[in-house]
Structure formats: structure tokens, C-alpha cells
Amino acid sequence: MNKPRLGYLGTGLMGGPMVRNLLKAGYEVTVWNRTASKCDEAVVAGARRATSPAELARHSDAVMACLTNASAVEAVLFGPDGVSGVTGPALFVDFSSMDPEQTRLFGERLRAANGMGWVDAPVSGGTPAATAGALTIMAGGTEADFAMAEPLMAPLAQRVTHMGPSGTGQMTKLVNQVISGCTMAVVAEAVQFAKAKGVDATRLTDALAGGFADSKPFQLLAPRMAAENFENPLGTVAMMLKDLDTVAEVGEGSAALPMTETARALMRTACDQGHAQDDISTIVLTLKGLA
Template sequence: MTGEGEDLELGYIGIGLMGEPMTMRLLKAGRSVAVWNRSREKLRGVVEAGAVEAKSASDLAGRCDIVMMCLTDTKAVEHVVFGENGIAGAVRPGSILVDFSSMDPDSTRRFAARLREEAGMGWIDAPVSGGVPGARDGTLAIMAGGEAGEIERVRPVIALMAQRFTHMGPSGAGQTTKLCNQIIVGCQLAAIAEAVRLAEEAGVDAKMLPEALKGGFADSIPLQLFAPRMAARAFEPPLGAIHTMLKDLDNAGEAARQAGAPLPMASTARELLRQMAARGQSEACATALIQLYDSVQR
């Protein structure tokens, strides 16, 4: 492993809403990228753009210095890393796994220790914030946990996909920071939906809220992204699924329980999302939260 970002062989596993635009940015930067996904049909766009399809997660890991991964949950991560034909089965000496997935910090720490012991591979937990637009535009904020030296070795590559890559501490610290992020975003989604409905019921043009509040204390990226979509009841293309936010807030609840930290606001947001999931909308864009407020009888 050379230590020079431009000389490293790169791989990406998990070509979904986030993985596809992140991989596209690497390809547009002139990097060669090996890719693998459990559902092959999702590889079509990145392969057509120049990515090389690997036969398995193990095959990809055997040819790459940096393996990047963005999967749905803890179970998927464990299977892809340690399961049959998984990453741990064939790694390059000194290689590093950068996990962009969001999951609970305890599992991350356990998996990282196991991967280093079984395969000698480093693990950086690096969950992302910024959604699909951030992945497409390279403006993601990535919060990382792991060893400082390994984080510096991958930094030039991460810079091709993100505007901020912050080392938050040892293994698991990135995931804990992402939970803090999701607490803030989840509560904002609920508050934005309430504000949109109040504006509509009071005869104010809710679509103008982002413009009117821009630059003030209420302004935020979620306000600018989600308020217009909520006002227009526009849920496509999705910016992030309800089940994903619900999973993160569930993990935040468990982390808070272990730490003895109160989460009254996040608990309320979590229950609203759970209501959406109970209505069969767990796959819907988080923007669809506004529909809960539409269903309230006046």
C-alpha cells in the first residue's frame, strides 16, 4: 500500500441511493473503481460509466487497497463483511474498509475488532450526512471513527466525495456522531411538517417559507430541501426513506438509554415515523411525513 491517494486501488460495495452518486464522483475524478452489489441490476449505471464489476465482495476486497461500503443496516454489513464470499475472506495487506453505512456504535466496534483480528484489515466507521444531493454534488459531511493514521491515508480519496471529513475519535465515534446528526434532522423534519401545515391552514403560501426564512435562525438545509417538497406533496425522487431515519432514531434511543441521556424530542419524531411505517409507508421518502398532518381532522 503506497499511502498516496492517487495510487490506491478503490472498491465500492452497495450501489444504492448514496453509493451510485458517490461512485460516479470517483469515476469522474478519473479513478478506477471496482464495484459489487447484492442486486446486480443496480450496477448498470456505474458499470456503463466505467466501473469494473467484481464477482463477489471477497473478489473486490482482494484487488483493492481501500474498500468503501454503504449498506442498509447492521445485518447487511455483517453478512457482506464476514459471510460467505465476504470481504474478510480475501484482503490486501494493509488495506482499509471505510464503512459509510449507519448502524449502532457497539456493532461497529465489535466488527472492527473482529476484522482486524481475522484479516488484518483496518475499519473506519464513516457515516455520511447530506443525502442524495450531497452525494451527487460532493458536499457530504462525513464523521469518522477509527485510527488516526488510517483516516489520514484515506483522506485524499474521501475528499473526492465530501467537503468535510472529521475524525471524531476511536472506533464507533463516527456512528455516535451520526446518531447526533439524525436526532437533529429527525426533529427538524417533524417541525418543518408542522410549520408547512400551519402556513397552509392560515392562508400563507407554504412554498415561500424557505425563501422567507432563509438566513434567519430557522434556516437550515433540511428546511430548504424538504419544505418545498412537503408544500407541493412531491415525494419523488426520494431523498431518504422513512425506514432509514426510523432505524437511526431507534439506534439513537438505545445509545441514549445506555448513556443515560434523555431524548424527549427525538422520541416524538421517532413515534411519528413509526406511525408512517405502520401505514405501510416505510419505503416512502421522509418528505411524506407531511401526510400524517394531512390526515388530522380539523
């Protein structure tokens, strides 16, 4: 049985390695990115380059996307030469992160436009997991749409969980970002505290491995923060701040979020200092400056 043809919109830090894993799994993939040069590596790996989201959709049975925010998703779907103007693809799988209600409305709008199903499938694990095909994916959508999407996501993930109807994937991602964002801020605080008091912070991950303080973010970020080596970003400060801003908007009036607010303030200060597009680990420099 032939594999469905896939289209992939957004080949940046996360999307690029995800496309390469789809190609390795034997899928025919057509790619598009607003900055066309960001598709070059995918094309070298075997992907076909499209000149617009609409052209991509015409060559696809299912379309995937990993984009910066809701505005970017709306543009590729409903803007000029958008996916919604093409009849043919059966499904849209969105790995982007956005407001759960916005996701639900986009899904309804797309289905009304051309009949495509929708699965919101935000991811966790950063660029290392995207490269290894070991992402954690939390998905929202109808049972039928998820059943269609699940095998397509298999080359990308170590775990895919169907959380419920449209929007529940995005809501679960916000829960993930509360935990992740606060942990990142605490790891930065601990590393900077250690350095300020003369502890060799480069040894912390070995010293604390397996204890209550250990975690995947700690193991990934503490060495980068200790060495102040921010090459090959795991994810940007701006992306995490965007998600924590969404948490604050969704939780307003219904949930107390004091830890999230503290982490959010730290990341906003880091962005104001020029680190918005830098690796998330650079928040340790902001704490260093505050000290």
C-alpha cells in the first residue's frame, strides 16, 4: 500500500528535523517555508519544494505544519494561496502551539472551507527529540481524524497521546509549558547560585543525577548554562515566552499561576535584553546581570 503524500509547512528549528525523519520513513514530502532558504536542507534530503502553501496542498494527501504562532498558521491556511483554497488533502496536522480556542475555531473554519479534518498536535522535547524522532505529542481532534494522523506521526515521536476533541492537545501543551518554563527558570537560578558561590556548576548534572532535583530539562540545560555555551539552540526564549503568555491569557480569572508569572517575567526581561531569538539557556545571563 502506498504511503500518503505529505506536505510540511515550516522547516525551522523543529520542522526541519521532523521533515527529515518523515523522509527517512519513506514518505514523499513537499515542503514550504516563508523564508525559502530554510527548505534547502530538506530538499537536499529528498523533499520537493513548493512555491506556496496552496501548491504544497495540491501535491499532498495530508498537510502538517510547525509554525511560530497562530497568525502564521492562519496565514498559510486562509491567506492568499492558502491551503483552504485547495480541495484534495484529507487532513491538517498542526504541531504549532497556540490558544486552544483559536485552534478549535481554525479547525471548524478549515473543515467548512474544503472539508479537511484537523488534529492539533503540539510537541515537547525540543530540537534533540525532534532530531531523534523521539518527540512527545499531545493531540486533540475527532477519533476519525486522530486515527488518520497517528501513523503519520509515528516517525516523529516516542509517545503520541489522544487527549480528546479539538483544542485538548493545545491545552495539554500549555500544562507542559507551565512545568517546563518554570523548571527552566529554576535551573537557571540554581546554576547561577552555584557559580556565584564558587561551586563548579559544570559538575552539577553528574552530582545530582538520579536525585529529586534531576530532570530532563536539568540535564539538557544546566551544562549549557554552566559553560555559557548557547550554540545549536534547543528552543528560543521568545517561543517559551509566547507559550507562557498564552498560559496567562487562558488562565486569567480561573487559575492561580504565581510560578508561571515569575518565569514569564524573567523571560520577558531576557527578550528585552536582546535574547529573544537566542537559546532558552541564555536566561541564566539575565539572572547573572540581576545579581
